[in-house]
Amino acid sequence: MTNLAVTFATADGLVRAVRGVSFSVDSGRTLGIVGESGSGKTVLTQSLLGLAPGGEITGRALFDGQDLLVMSPDQLRAVRGAQIAVIFQDPLTSLHPLYRVGWQIVEMIRAHDKSVTKAQAREHAVELLGRVGIPRPAQRVNDYPHQFSGGMRQRAMIAMALSLNPRLIIADEPTTALDATVQAQILELLLRLQRETGTALIMITHDLGVVADIADDVMVMYAGRAAEKGSKHDIFYEPHHPYTKGLLESIPNSSAAADRLKPITGQPPSLIRLPRGCAFHPRCVYVMDRCLTDEPTLAAVGAAGQHASACWLPASAAGLAGAAEELRNRTVSEGRHQAAARVAEEIAHRPEGEGSVVA
Amino acid sequence: MNAAGGGRHRRSSNPQLDLGASGITRAAPGREPAAAVPDGADDDVLVRVENLVKYFPVRGGGLIRRTVGHVQAVDDVSLTIGQGRTLGLVGETGCGKSTLARCIAGLIPITSGTVSFEGHDITNLPRRQMQPFRREIQMIFQDPYGSLNPRRRVGAIIGDAFAIHKMATGETRKRAVQDLMERVGLNPEHYNRFPAEFSGGQRQRIGVARALALRPKLIICDEPVSALDVSIQAQVLNLLSDLQDEFGLSYLFIAHDLEVVRHVSDSVIVMYLGKIAEAGPKNAVYDAPRHPYTAALLSAAPAADPESAVARRRIILTGDVPSPIDPPSGCRFHPRCPKAEPLCAEQEPPLEVKLGDPYSHMTACHFPVQAGEDLAAARGQDTRGAR
Secondary structure (H helix, E strand, C coil): CEEEEEEEEECCEEEEEEEEECCCCCCCCEEEEECCCCCCHHHHHHHHCCCCCCEEEEEECEECCEEHHHCCHHHHHHHECCCEEEECCCHHHHCCCCCCHHHHHHHHHHHHCCCCCHHHHHHHHHHHHHHCCCCCHHHHCCCCHHHCCHHHHHHHHHHHHHCCCCCEEEEECCCCCCCHHHHHHHHHHHHHHHHHHCCEEEEEECCHHHHHHHCCEEEEEECCEEEEEEEHHHHHHCCCCHHHHHHHHHCCCCCCCCCCCCCCCCCCCCCCCCCCCCCCHHHCCCCCHHHHCCCCCCEECCCCCCCEECCCCCHHHCCCCHHHHHHHHHHCCHHHHHHHHHHHHHHHHCCCCCCCCCC | CCCCCCCCCCHHHCCCCCCCCCCCCCCCCCCCCCCCCCHHHHHHEEEEEEEEEEEEEEECCCCCCCEEEEEEEEEEEEEEEECCCEEEEECCCCCCHHHHHHHHCCCCCCCEEEEEECCEECCCCCHHHHHHHHHHEEEECCCCCCCCCCCCCHHHHHHHHHHHCCCCCHHHHHHHHHHHHHHCCCCHHHHHCCHHHCCHHHHHHHHHHHHHCCCCCEEEEECCCCCCCHHHHHHHHHHHHHHHHHHCCEEEEECCCHHHHHHHCCEEEEEECCEEEEEEEHHHHHHCCCCHHHHHHHHHCCCCCHHHHHHCCCCCCCCCCCCCCCCCCCCCCHHHCCCCCHHHHHCCCCCEECCCCCCCCEECCCCCCCCCCCHHHCHHHHCCCCC
């Protein structure tokens, strides 16, 4: 997927939800996409599948060599579900409450392949429910969604996603609505199924812990752009972008004896009125003159080639804490830093409608 | 605590019994008054809850709407909250933590047991008599969108507390509200704005300002940061800790995020299906959990550190939390417990100090986890997913 951009026209102005994001996933690998609310992570994948109505989408999204974005709705429908399956956050609202769970899986299978008889599809549904760990699947297949607990509904959603052996599964916050012990069950299940089937998995989440657990590669999104990309190790141990560092540092951590957390100051920007230059600069502690005017693009960090960060700081800034602190003293004059803090304050307190700056 | 030694040496005979911290008084089996706090420490105790029980009736569908059962939301819970301390309450959905909070705040009547505040019994007080205590006990709610009236201005929302308690009026009230807004990091000039004009983190600050208005002694925080993004969550947690230092507040802090609770709390209570599974000073509970449920909960929470995630062996529990209408016999955790024995289904384990633990670390389990024990290798692990 290359240089994807999604823009929504709203009454308040253009919402630039995704601004030029590129990534790729290979089969058998897991890509974790992390970001806070409004960073564009969900829109990114929905627009791939034609699920973001009203959005103006540009760029290319190649799936097995075919561009998803130029497909006709019929062609896309054939891909969606059969080859790319989606698991949504809320398993209660993504299952139809008035139809039996088994029927919904049968319908899904038969919608893509009419040659399968109802009886065969049903047998397959029972087998799938068993595979995702639902007890007594032959009976439970006749239950309605409300008879399932939250964790079981999510298992049913996963069974449905698996029903056509997709090449890619997009899981959009699949465990956010679940309790910790159930979340652990579901993550374990996803990992096991991925090992068995070799599908590619895109895991969208706001929880760095989930990413640390199951992803191979990670993309951190901020204000509709990729702030940083790299292997899991790069992102967690050699983070380069100040936003990634800020996220990692703001998590309460038992090993840090510190009494106070280190939050990122300010608020995420409005996607209608983005700050000029780097979108993160009003909240950034390392801000430099250049950040206020030029928007950085992803550039390689380190020799390995895969790790890239959209930040003007030199590649040597990668890594947590200490070294970066020193760097900040070198690159930022005190006056500039205060000015940036003031800008951040102004933006945070700017009333709606007094928009400025779209780079 | 006494169960280990057999005899009941109550009161201050033991100099080590220092419960100035948020401590946990033991819920003795058989509903006798929980005795655990020495006299000397009573001055420091702000809230004492003894044997609190809250059942919600479940009514049948017929004409008469007979009571056909009870949701045993909170069953025999005792605890104390010390002045200026934070007691953390963790557990999964439906374990009764929010119900317990509402009972303590006096928002819902309790079925049995007592709640006392600074030595005054405030259990099920009539509205008029409860009023002075409502000033002292405030709540911050989870949903910063649902807990603020969208059609009222922020100044009015925060100022309500003064209006209800007939405190400041006119300009004085406005100034007090603006001071509060400034204190929690809001721009006081935004006095006349509506909640919709604020972001989630700012709204939660409004909620904090409202709770703070009457200078309460106890603030009950019910999942105050779970609706917020991590970077904003840290801002609000820091604010809460600053306010605690400044005003000597006590917190009852409810959350499902274990790391957040560990960060803010002095003591921690782990609840499962309406009962206390384990309770004690936070480091004791987190570093050496004795209840298999606590151990499973801790191992299930994903840490933002890939290498520890690889190194750590997950304890994967089977199944879901059972219904509190018809909880399992004996220990309520036994159907999901990797260590369950026949005894667990028959007899309910008392909440008591286990051998080798500090006296305020209590566990309700017949077969507590031993140091170095690998629970992931026990039964729970073999059956994961496949059933």
